[in-house]
Amino acid sequence: MKKRATTSASAGRQRLDNLAGYLFISPWLFGFLALTVIPIIASIFLSFTNYDILSPPRWVGLQNFKKMFFEDPRYWKSVRATLYYALTAVPLRLIVALSVAMLLNTSRRGVALYRALFYVPSVVGDSVAVAVMWRQIFGGDGLVNAFLRLFGLPGKRLWLADPQFAIWTLILLAAWQFGSAMLIFLAGLKQIPYELYESADIDGAGPVRKFFSITIPQLTPIIFFNLVMQTINGLIVFTPALIITNGGPLDTTNFYALYLYKRGFENFQMGYASAMAWILMLVTALLTLVIFKTSSRWVFYESEVK
Amino acid sequence: MKAQSTAHRVSRTLLFHVFTAACGLLMVYPILWLAGSSLKGPSEIWRKVYSLFPEHPTLENYINGWKGFGGVSFTVYYRNSLVYTVLATAFTIVSSAVVAFGFARIRFKGKNFLFACMLVTMMIPPQILIIPQYIVFSKLGWVNTYLPLIVPRLFGQAFFIFMFVQFMRGIPLELDEAAQIDGCSRGRIFWSVHLPLMKPALFTGSIFSFYWTWNDFFAPLIYLNNPKRYTLSVALRSFSDPSGLTDWGAIFAMSFLSLIPVIVLFIAFQRFLVQGIATTGLKG
Known part of the structure; x- marks a missing residue:
């Protein structure tokens, strides 16, 4: 009898713990469902459609994947x-x-x-600031070319326009x-x-x-x-x-x-x-x-x- | 014999310092160059491109750059970035700490599974989420507002939840038990026992969050189309658009100005950052 009372007490405690636990993690749980799980499922569906936001999505089956891989x-x-x-x-x-x-x-x-x-x-x-700086460093009048000229090397290359170097x-x-x-x-x-x-x-x-x-x-x-x-x-x-x-x-x-x-x-x-x-x-x-x-x-x- | 080995050691130490300092300076050279160039006048900026020190330092670039473009000055962009970063960081840190307490200190059904789910979300490429999220936010009429950038921060971020859970696991369980005997509720234990002890972790987390939000580009780029709403990162992109007329001095000045908060924070708090990266073993 006594034993049963303690187990039911501990079960009650566990129920309370469950409640408290889910209460504490509820912000994350909501975000997880709304901003991760549902978008992932939606993304599967979208990948089989053509959709430009303005008009409703149109089902096209595997066409997107076919276009991607072969065309x-x-x-x-x-x-x-x-x-x-x-x-x-x-x-x-x-x-x-x-x-x-x-x-x-x-x-x-x-x-x-x-x-x-x-x-x-x-x-x-x-x-973005560093990316902008980098573009200038490798630009035609940029830092790299200035250094090359300083050492008497040809410093005219357009690094960012060169398919090999960009x-x-x-x-x-x-x-x-x-x-x-x-x-x-x-x-x-x-x-x-x-x-x-x-x-x-x-x-x-x-x-x-x-x-x-x-x-x-x-x-x-x-x-x-x-x-x-x-x-x-x-x-x-x-x-x-x-x-x-x-x-x-x-x-x-x-x-x-x-x-x-x-x-x-x-x-x-x-x-x-x-x-x-x-x-x-x-x-x-x-x-x-x-x-x-x-x-x-x-x-x-x-x-x-x- | 002994003098020779001392001389040997001294020269080795000297070699180490010369070599390491040279490499270190080379690494920060581009940033110093950016700072130096932002102070050069228009005639000087292309003459000695590589020089770090302007011959006639001037603030002209800052004055011209601050005017911004399209009638919107950098005051607006700076304020937008600050508001976004401070709000988003506060929301992220508070919500992540609450969630972390649940994972670290309460035994509930399904905890291990959900914790694993949370870790996995760190690996999901944002590209797969951004399209459905964008569609929903645009249907809600949230495009061109800060809501899509800030509201998700109320739900905690996996990186910080994980970081705080790790930290809380180091707090002795006896403290919780003692508080419980004194009649504290879970909420009280979290608020009065854990939060004060977590100050260093909360602080480190805030710095990381500040960095990432300040530098955030992808989300502001997608959600903000009105120049009045631009953050610094999006504004800098438009400001330096290669197809437009470009005043490179002003671009340098505004770029450097956008880096200043980040650099100042780093100099002030680098100890916390170094520890944070070394202990979580994750990127920073």
């Missing part, structure tokens, strides 16, 4: 440009980040100041913002047990050997996590492409998110843009799955070190 050369060009960008800019950024992190991983004085200097580009990097100005802008990755690597470097390096010293290993046999393997989980996360973000880069090159020249920087924006919000082809968004969603989901499948490794690593 729109600009689509594939934008896929190629985006992959090229993500697969060069992200590794480049991580290499720079790791190099600088290793340089700053000392107890010398002034490190905090240097760390701040290297981080500044990441603080301002996403802004995308590299955007890659450089991304690599310049290596600050966050640098901070994460620095934190990771500090967690590598010092004894590993000491015993390597005793074995007579040189700095290169130590780098490849200790530093890299110890950092692999962090490097990998950052590589995938930043690739996902690299696939949706938008602001610099719109401001600096506006997709040109010859669509060589017409990145996926920019092309989607032009289709959706300049041509008001909401159906086509939704179809494009769904392909992006699938690719992102695939990459996310890679993180989750391998997460046991890097999570284990963190808890083990701590």
Whole structure:
């Protein structure tokens, strides 16, 4: 009898807890349903229609996808440009980040100041102001050409109008913002047990050997996590492409998110843009799955070190 | 022998400082150049493009630039950006803290599943949500207002909820229990026990949110078409439109001016940012 009373009391308590829990998370729950779940479902429907907002959506079946994959050369060009960008800019950024992190991983004085200097580009990097500045740096009368002339080199190239170089100005802008990755690597470097390096010293290993046999393997989980996360973000880069090159020249920087924006919000082809968004969603989901499948490794690593 | 190794160490330290400082300066060179160029007069700006220091510093560019375009001055854009950023940040931080308390401290049915859902939403590309959201907001007549930018912030943001949950997990459970014995409700425990202890996390979160909202471009670009409503980022884009007549000195000046709040915050609070990035392991 007594036992039953306590179980019903604890059941009552649990009911109260349920109520309190849902009360606290209700803002998020509402937003999750209204601004995430329903839009995703709506987006599936839209991708099978033609819709320009003014007139009601018209069902066209798989036509958007068919047009995208087989009849729109600009689509594939934008896929190629985006992959090229993500697969060069992200590794480049991580290499720079790791190099600088290793340089700053000392107890010398002034490190905090240097760390701040290297981080500044990441603080301002996403802004329109920096994109506008970048356009001027690589412009015909810009900073890069001025420097080339200063060293007696031909400084007349129109970097942003050159189909070969335009995308590299955007890659450089991304690599310049290596600050966050640098901070994460620095934190990771500090967690590598010092004894590993000491015993390597005793074995007579040189700095290169130590780098490849200790530093890299110890950092692999962090490097990998950052590589995938930043690739996902690299696939949706938008602001610099719109401001600096506006997709040109010859669509060589017409990145996926920019092309989607032009289709959706300049041509008001909401159906086509939704179809494009769904392909992006699938690719992102695939990459996310890679993180989750391998997460046991890097999570284990963190808890083990701590 | 000993003197030699000391000399060796000193020269190594010197080499480190020279090399690192040179690299660091190279990294901030473009920003310094932007600041320097904004103070150059019209004749100087194209003559020695690379120089950081104007020979005859002038505020002419700032005066010309501030007038803005289409009869709308930068006072309006600056005010719009400030209002948007402050409101959105306040809403985001408060709502995220409330939600985080639910996830961190209360056991309820379906919690783990919903928490996982929340983490997954961080990975969803905004492009897939923006089209249906835009359609709904435009049907509601919210286009050209700040409602589509600010209202969603009332529902918390996954990044900050996650950050606060992580922080709350570090607060000893005994404090909650003691408060409960004293007869505190959940709301009281959150308000009187957790919030005061969370100040550093709330502060770090506010700085991140300020940065991201101040620099936000995509949403203002889509929802705001009337120049009177533009935020700084959208205004700068129109102001520097390459097809129009362009006064580069004024563009430099207004670009630099838009970066000043961000740079000042960074200099004042970089300690918090460094910790925030290192502990969440996420982008900043």
